[in-house]
Amino acid sequence: MLRTDGGGPDTPYDADDLARNFGKIAFINEHSGKSAAFVSGPSEIKLNRWKSPIRIRTEFGPSVSMESREADRQTIQNYAKRLQKATGHNVRSVNGDGNFLVFIAGQDDVAYAQDRLKSLVPGIPDDRLNLLRTLDRPFYCFVFTFSGQEDTNTVIRAVAYIRAELPNLLRLSCIHEEIAQGLGLPNDSPAARPSIFNDDDEFALLTSHDEKLLTMLYDPRLQPGVTADDARPVVRIIARELMGQQL
Template sequence: MATLLAARFRGKHLMAAGIFQRMTRIGGAGILSAALAACNLIAPVEPSLKPQARPAALPAPVVAKPTSQKSAMLRSYLNQVQTAQLTQGLLRRDGGGADTPFTADMLARNFEKIAFFNEYDGNFSGRGGQSPLRRWDTPVRMDVIFGAGVPPSQRNGDTYDVRRYASRLARITGHPISTSGSPNFLVIIASEDDRAEALVEAATRVRGITANSLRALRNMRRDTYCAVAAYAAGPDANTYTAAVAIIRAENPDLLRLSCIHEELAQGLGLANDSPAARPSIFNDDDEFALLTGHDELLLKMLYDNRLRPGMSATEAAPITRIIARELTGGPL
């Protein structure tokens, strides 16, 4: 019993340790009486039943709605597109290499074609023309809206990809870009069945965007995987205040990630594509799926403080040539 007491209280109760030491020095009945005295020092433990807190109500599980035949056929078509492109060596994820060299002059020319021209007109119905430099001045706060037919596993993966990419864009540009706070840049990932409803929700969540202004994004051609629209609702027509990217949920994983990379970067101000840009996602040939090192330099140029919204390509040209040489280590 003495050993049990010492083990139970060793290092916790000095009184119990002292009792054990005294017990080892006396014998016979003294040992028994000392042991009984020690036992009497231990108050009985009364059982206590605490009421269990009621668990908070669990959120209802997200259950994706069944897809229509039209959406299922589109998903099959887009899977075939991705397979064919991969077979042809397209949708590269290596960012370029020895086979894709570029010089400072090439970088400056690509920047001019991509930053000072629009890929489409305001209705997405025709080619756009030359435009002044446009970008964001205020912090960009991104959020994702999913269509009701997008399953939970895809939602989790796409949310992670958007958050990670937003952090990367912030590091590249030096501009505050996050996925917290009241959003002004919405990324909609929805199918043919629920894109219209997602656009209605987007119009209620961002100032400066209306359902009518998003009408051009409602009806997308079959061969359009994704699109982005940026808005300048403030006093400066060349400073973006809101943006909405729309990505088909039917896209397979790599095509969907490719859309995230291109549309979010274009929504920052690199509005055009150029067949001369390589290695780049700002090229309709789909050679590269993900943002390349060349593209990172374009974004750095776009948010360089020596450039300002509203500048024309002619005004900016002497500055962009200097920036391009600085970024590539070429002679000034």
């Protein structure tokens, strides 16, 4: 459906819904990407998020027109401001060195994109690069993150890849979902509504529900490495605060 209204009377949710959805989305990991073709099976994880400032750099394949590039850059710049407001974390779009790379490229740009990623992300695993070449047509976009060697629960780099051939709204939906997931919300849940963290693609753009999930993710009362069980009481408190419900 790719709704852009963010939800309404038909999509009510309360603090319990928010806390439950956060648990399913932040503490379970499966490969991101708008296709069932890229699934390795869900696994429980500890909380992952960034500590360093997030600098989003946008790269394009040669086939992407200048008009599309300008539009996508502006979209990502505006979105970065929204994400910074939601998380309270330092997030912005940059033209120079970045640690969160968003690559928008067409099917004919795969070889270029692989070479460019090797240059921009030293040590990027071959299996990640091979994904670009073996993508099935229904596969719209994906994101993968890299953690520090000593602190495996802290994200230090991310790469999102988005097909340039997508219709405008679907490409915008990919931008919203993949960047948000790269901040530390790696899973989708069929129970999350109204949300982009749901494989049914009912909603195209980040919703108020999703902004609250990001606020929870970067709340200082939760720290990278906390388990779902240990976080649950705090998550419940934060969710009720955000929804204006009594503890």
